[in-house]
Amino acid sequence: MAYTVGQVARVAGVTVRTLHHYDEIGLLSPSGRTSAGYRRYDDADLQRLQLVLYYRELGFPLEEITAIIDDPAADPAAHLRRQHELLTVRLKRLQEMVAAIEFAMEASKMNIQLTPEERFEVFGDFSPEEHEAEAERRWGDTDAYRESNRRASRYGKEDWLRIKAENEDWGRRIVALMTSGAPADSPEAMELAEEHRQLISRWFYECSYEVQTGLADMYLADERFTAYYENIAAGLAGYLHEAIHANAISRA
Amino acid sequence: MAYTVGQVARVAGVTVRTLHHYDEIGLLSPSGRTSAGYRRYDDADLQRLQLVLYYRELGFPLEEITAIIDDPAADPAAHLRRQHELLTVRLKRLQEMVAAIEFAMEASKMNIQLTPEERFEVFGDFSPEEHEAEAERRWGDTDAYRESNRRASRYGKEDWLRIKAENEDWGRRIVALMTSGAPADSPEAMELAEEHRQLISRWFYECSYEVQTGLADMYLADERFTAYYENIAAGLAGYLHEAIHANAISRA
DNA sequence: GTTGACTCTCACGTAACGGCAGGCAGGAGC
DNA sequence: GCTCCTGCCTGCCGTTACGTGAGAGTCAAC
Known part of the structure; x- marks a missing residue:
């Protein structure tokens, strides 16, 4: 032994x-x-x-x-309690970071300009108060960063063209469906919502139904995203939102 | 400037x-x-x-x-993608650890003996295979640990007595309610489910409705937990399970 | 001209090991 | 008895992203 x-x-x-x-x-x-x-x-x-x-x-x-x-007098349960608290805090923080990164990717995908505050919103303790107005001026111009955003990439030029093509094809089809009068919870609309999800999953990141419905809500809550879709066709943001939710429910 | x-x-x-x-x-x-x-x-x-x-x-x-x-040629989006993957892995791991710690606390609360495997189940990569049978014998006896589990604590003796009293009081009331024939989704049963949740939250850890329904499922899935409740009164495990779920739904 | 707040450059300390170097120990084969 | 291989030993430096002084110079105010 x-x-x-x-x-x-x-x-x-x-x-x-x-x-x-x-x-x-x-x-x-x-x-x-x-x-x-x-x-x-x-x-x-x-x-x-x-x-x-x-x-x-x-x-x-x-x-x-x-x-x-x-220490024989130490209480394991008390330690576990404390550790549970620490872990849940870390967990929440991580969830926020994941959400922030998804937001950032979604925005960059649509060439939406993030405000400095949003780029920092993942920092809970940042930006205390002493420099609210100043911060804007200070962190204002980020053209260089956004510019580099559009440049070279892990994907080659061909890939980008293909992503763009797929995306536009999907866009044309959903606009056509919406204008044809098909309801947002019709099988066809739900199928296009499913395609939306798989498009993100394939080219960007693993997009679960939960994540996708989060995105859908954001499309309505954030006017820049709303504008992106409304710019394609009036009513599209709401239509897509509804289709995504209907699809997510039916797959659950 | x-x-x-x-x-x-x-x-x-x-x-x-x-x-x-x-x-x-x-x-x-x-x-x-x-x-x-x-x-x-x-x-x-x-x-x-x-x-x-x-x-x-x-x-x-x-x-x-x-x-x-x-590097002006570096692609921020590619980095974000990679980071997203890393973060989701860490997130999943943390979630498992939180779940494991909740399981451990719930078990210690009821004086249920965890098998060594369960104590280690939080380790994804541990226990490869080369020592399946051996491990049992080797990590077998953990009396000392469980013993210390019951000893001194962050809570004083009075606190423990009070926790025990509250718990037993709650137990008597739910047994009385169940034997009176009140359905598990009655307001009274749901109120007792709510008390169960708050009891855990007050003395052990923040117990959300989601966490609580997870516990309720475990009470049925794990026979040791089932036995704990069935030992108090026949049918109590299922009754509590249903009440917790009904309560969680109504509060959502 | 003196105080107090601020700044500078070393330079060691942290947590939990990883990864060497240089040197024994023990058993197998010749 | 000799060699070879593998495993073990004890240092000791490297890692990450800074924290925390030490000792000394600088700046603005009073």
């Missing part, structure tokens, strides 16, 4: 270096050594390692893990 | 040291210095800083930000 570092590393899925590190900082010292100085881990050491990895996976710093494990 | 480090730091919401650092690594060097060697930032520098902070907030490492900004 004694194991070498290498054996422990293999079964626990960590590196030898990690075990050395845990030994160094006193988080997990093997219960013995051979005459040659080799570390010898026994079953109790493995138990302790399991606990260490458990807390580590939940995001606790090693020093705190030492305290939790070594 | 020239600013000192301190001024820039204040408007941008970063520390002076951060600006020094960006200067050191060549990410953002002020366009000039005073005769005394003070850094002088102009508007163009602030523009660049904005871009830097934007990408930093999205999680890019500084070195990569340098490359993105300095």
Whole structure:
């Protein structure tokens, strides 16, 4: 029931270096050594390692893990509560960032100019108050950035032309359908909503039904997006919005 | 239109040291210095800083930000796409961890013994295969851990007694209601479901309706949780499950 | 002319290891 | 007994994005 570092590393899925590190900082010292100085881990050491990895996976710093494990009076439940709070905060933050990045991509796709505030809106604590009016002037001109936005890309020129063509083709078809009088929740309209989603998924990012309905809401809530679609055909923004929602519901 | 480090730091919401650092690594060097060697930032520098902070907030490492900004041929959209993928992966991982921690807390609340696999299930890559049967024996006994679980806590003894009392009171009332024949979607049952949610929120962690319905599903899916409730009264697990769902829907 | 706030440049510290270098230890094969 | 290979040992530097001083010079106000 004694194991070498290498054996422990293999079964626990960590590196030898990690075990050395845990030994160094006193988080997990093997219960013995051979005459040659080799570390010898026994079953109790493995138990302790399991606990260490458990807390580590939940995001606790090693020093705190030492305290939790070594202090018999410490309450694991209390730590879990605190960690739950920390994780949910991080989770919310990440969700906002993902939403912001989707917004940015959607805007760049339509060549919509983001205001500096929007580019920064992902920063919860930024822009306190002391420089509301100033900030506008200061961060005002971002032409250079937007310009570079339109230039070279991971996609070659051909790809862009193809994306543009697909998009315009889709646009023509949905306009035709709308003007033909087909309702927004007709199978044809829903099919075009589905195409819209797959177009984004194929060329830009994984677009779930949930994300897509979020986009649809934004098309109505943000007048620049509304303008983009209304510019193609009057009433298109609302029509697309309804079709996307109808499609999402029917697929659920 | 020239600013000192301190001024820039204040408007941008970063520390002076951060600006020094960006200067050191060549990410953002002020366009000039005073005769005394003070850094002088102009508007163009602030523009660049904005871009830097934007990408930093999205999680890019500084070195990569340098490359993105300095390379006019780089495609911001491509980077955003990649970052979107990274973020969604992290998001999913975090969601799993939050779920795992909620599961662990719910189990410890009911004194349910988690199997080692479950304690590790948050580790996607752990436990490859080479030690399936071995692992069981090896990580088997965790009495010490579970024991400490029940001991001292952030809450004093009084708190625990109170939690226990509240919980038992709630238990008696829902059992009484169920045996009285009131349907699980009656206002009274839903009110008790609401109490269940608030009890968790008050003593353990923020429990949204979504989280609560997740718990309710688990009460039926996991036989140990089912047993916990069935042990109180036959049919209680299903009754509670239905009441929670009915309540969640009505509050939406 | 002195105070106090601000700035400068080193330069070490952080968390959790990764990744070397140089040197033993142990068993297999010759 | 000798060589070879693999595994183990102990340093110790590198990583990321700064934090936190130390010691010294600068600027504007009083």
